[in-house]
Amino acid sequence: MLFISTRGGEKVSGAQAIVKGLSENGGLYVPEKFPKISDAEMSEMLEMNYPERAAKVLLKYLTEYDAAELLAACEKAYAKFEGDPAPLVRLDDGVYMLELWHGPTCAFKDMALTVLPYLLRKGCDLCGIKEEILVLVATSGDTGKAALEGFKDADGIKVMVFYPSDGVSKMQKLQMSTQEGGNVNVVAVKGNFDDCQTAVKEIFSNSEYAEELKKANILLSSANSINFGRLAPQIAYYFSAYLDLVSSEQIAMGEEIDFTVPTGNFGNILAAYYAKQMGLPVRRLHCASNQNKILCDFLATGVYDMHREFYKTTSPSMDILVSSNLERLLFEISGRNAKLTAKRMEELKTSGKYEITAEELKAINETFDGGFADEEGCVEAMYDVFVDTGYTMDTHTGCAMKVAVDWFEKHKKDETNMVIVSTANPYKFPQDVLYAVTGNDVKDSFKGIKRLHAATAMAVPKCLKELRDKPVRFTAVADRKKLFDEVLKFIK
Numbered sequence: 209m210l211f212i213s214t215r216g217g218e219k220v221s222g223a224q225a226i227v228k229g230l231s232e233n234g235g236l237y238v239p240e241k242f243p244k245i246s247d248a249e250m251s252e253m254l255e256m257n258y259p260e261r262a263a264k265v266l267l268k269y270l271t272e273y274d275a276a277e278l279l280a281a282c283e284k285a286y287a288k289f290e291g292d293p294a295p296l297v298r299l300d301d302g303v304y305m306l307e308l309w310h311g312p313t314c315a316f317k318d319m320a321l322t323v324l325p326y327l328l329r330k331g332c333d334l335c336g337i338k339e340e341i342l343v344l345v346a347t348s349g350d351t352g353k354a355a356l357e358g359f360k361d362a363d364g365i366k367v368m369v370f371y372p373s374d375g376v377s378k379m380q381k382l383q384m385s386t387q388e389g390g391n392v393n394v395v396a397v398k399g400n401f402d403d404c405q406t407a408v409k410e411i412f413s414n415s416e417y418a419e420e421l422k423k424a425n426i427l428l429s430s431a432n433s434i435n436f437g438r439l440a441p442q443i444a445y446y447f448s449a450y451l452d453l454v455s456s457e458q459i460a461m462g463e464e465i466d467f468t469v470p471t472g473n474f475g476n477i478l479a480a481y482y483a484k485q486m487g488l489p490v491r492r493l494h495c496a497s498n499q500n501k502i503l504c505d506f507l508a509t510g511v512y513d514m515h516r517e518f519y520k521t522t523s524p525s526m527d528i529l530v531s532s533n534l535e536r537l538l539f540e541i542s543g544r545n546a547k548l549t550a551k552r553m554e555e556l557k558t559s560g561k562y563e564i565t566a567e568e569l570k571a572i573n574e575t576f577d578g579g580f581a582d583e584e585g586c587v588e589a590m591y592d593v594f595v596d597t598g599y600t601m602d603t604h605t606g607c608a609m610k611v612a613v614d615w616f617e618k619h620k621k622d623e624t625n626m627v628i629v630s631t632a633n634p635y636k637f638p639q640d641v642l643y644a645v646t647g648n649d650v651k652d653s654f655k656g657i658k659r660l661h662a663a664t665a666m667a668v669p670k671c672l673k674e675l676r677d678k679p680v681r682f683t684a685v686a687d688r689k690k691l692f693d694e695v696l697k698f699i700k
């Protein structure tokens with residue numbers, strides 16, 4: 209399987225796509241065509257455990273990787289999870305939560321970032337790369353920690369994380385600033401996530417920087433969801449959720465289902481779309497935004513317009529206005545027109561806006577629709593579910609819940625099964641979740657954890673409890689124009 213860039217140019221192997229992260233012209237790598245999973249393969253996968261299903265999906269794309277080795281890597285990665293890596297919890301008739309937060313850092317980013325170090329290391333070997341790899345990560349909170357944990361002490365790889373200084377939750381910040389490992393670095397950036405992401409992308413495309421890194425024998429790579437190595441492992445859990453519904457006799461094989469996905473950078477939901485392209489019986493994908501509802505507006509109007517206020521919300525991992533992975537969908541929907549995709553991305557960069565055609569919007573709406581939750585809507589949805597069922601969810605999942613409930617309200621006769629993707633452990637945002645389910649407001653995160661435990665009796669993950677006593681290692685705050693100085697400091 210070869211990969212092409214959404215903005216045109218050379219074809220590369222899967223290993224190259226993962227090692228490079230982003231193509232030289234700024235485009236994102238996509239498979240030359242979508243591999244299919246046949247009915248017979250689906251039946252075989254019914255009997256498989258999660259790592260086997262994941263390896264099966266990955267191999268469809270990463271054809272030059274060794275099958276047995278890939279399986280061993282998936283087994284090792286998902287052994288870091290508590291129990292089933294992607295359990296489905298039944299909430300109500302035809303409504304299920306897909307919990308993707310049982311990994312080492314308590315957010316869904318672990319689903320891919322526990323596997324990515326292997327994909328990258330092996331990718332370097334397959335490409336004959338001898339340089340040291342520097343993984344640069346811009347994070348809205350959860351990717352950073354998951355990348356640090358995934359790459360900690362990895363051979364020949366350094367990892368550096370940039371997060372918006374005031375744009376992440378206290379727990380997220382503590383998780384990153386106390387990170388262990390000899391090959392890691394964390395820097396707070398003055399600005400929001402979009403500033404961080406833009407600054408990191410600039411480091412990748414600056415030819416002077418490239419020269420300097422080359423002299424230091426260092427090659428840059430990315431662990432953001434623009435990297436295909438992030439996307440591919442995420443496709444697997446959509447298959448796994450479907451197969452779990454079949455094997456528990458909730459649906460018949462072949463029956464279509466819906467997913468509602470809380471969305472920021474459009475990576476998670478794009479993986480669902482890729483699963484559909486591979487043959488998974490998905491009917492609709494409901495894209496859930498928080499108050500930063502640029503995607504919701506785009507899916508309604510076909511206009512992507514950044515001229516709007518940026519809100520800091522209680523679901524910080526979705527406080528994003530530049531949803532990078534949307535480029536991959538635009539590429540597909542334009543009939544894989546690289547020139548047009550490049551033009552639109554250029555327009556976005558220069559004027560902060562682009563528009564797709566009415567036909568393209570119609571094609572997108574055949575699968576996607578968008579909704580959003582403001583802060584109050586999110587709290588209401590979390591509270592209602594907690595009171596009605598005793599189920600506790602985090603704030604990001606709360607936004608998705610609100611969007612799913614709105615859909616049910618509008619389509620009372622719809623009998624299609626709905627899977628709501630749950631992206632973080634509620635204890636990652638203890639004060640906000642506590643407020644939603646009890647109305648109590650506490651200032652301190654650890655007090656929040658204690659009270660949330662008292663209110664819900666949910667087990668507190670050890671990795672969050674321990675944070676209180678861990679020494680803070682990283683305190684640097686940098687200007688977004690000076691991130692490369694931080695990189696140089698780190699590698700020298």
Ligand SMILES: *Cc1c(COP(=O)(O)O)cnc(C)c1O
Pocket residue numbers: 315316317350351433470471472473474475476477525526604605631632
């Ligand atoms: C990253 C993240 C999201 C958004 O996922 P995207 O792939 O960026 O759309 C939603 N919820 C949580 C908890 C996250 O960490």
